[in-house]
Amino acid sequence: MRTQWMLICAFVFALLTAVFAVSNVEAVRVNFLFMSAELPLILVILGSTLLGGVIVFSFSVVRQYRLQREIKLLRKEREESRGEQEEHSEKAEPAEIADSAKVSEPGHEEEVKQSAGEAS
Numbered sequence: 001m002r003t004q005w006m007l008i009c010a011f012v013f014a015l016l017t018a019v020f021a022v023s024n025v026e027a028v029r030v031n032f033l034f035m036s037a038e039l040p041l042i043l044v045i046l047g048s049t050l051l052g053g054v055i056v057f058s059f060s061v062v063r064q065y066r067l068q069r070e071i072k073l074l075r076k077e078r079e080e081s082r083g084e085q086e087e088h089s090e091k092a093e094p095a096e097i098a099d100s101a102k103v104s105e106p107g108h109e110e111e112v113k114q115s116a117g118e119a120s
Helices: 002-022 041-091 094-104 109-119
Strands: 027-031 036-040
Touching: 002 041, 027 041, 036 041
Parallel strands: none
Antiparallel strands: 027 036
């Protein structure tokens, strides 16, 4: 749905720009850094709009590339941490797992302290 709205907005903007450009057809002087030229205003308007679109598109492509790279890195880190968790859980003894379960339950802190005192 978001893509459809973006396309509709882009179409309306292009239509408004075209109507504005067609209504301004007289020649104007355009000064560049090292030269000047006399061009129809319609070309200046359409050229500026096109150049702005290309710049915005370029920035969005760069941003999309960076986000994809970050997603790939985060997925890799997540898989590594899952592997470490599985490895750690395989090495854990059943008594350690039972003790950690008691600590997480309210009211069992004293039992864990007593069993730790008996073990030492």
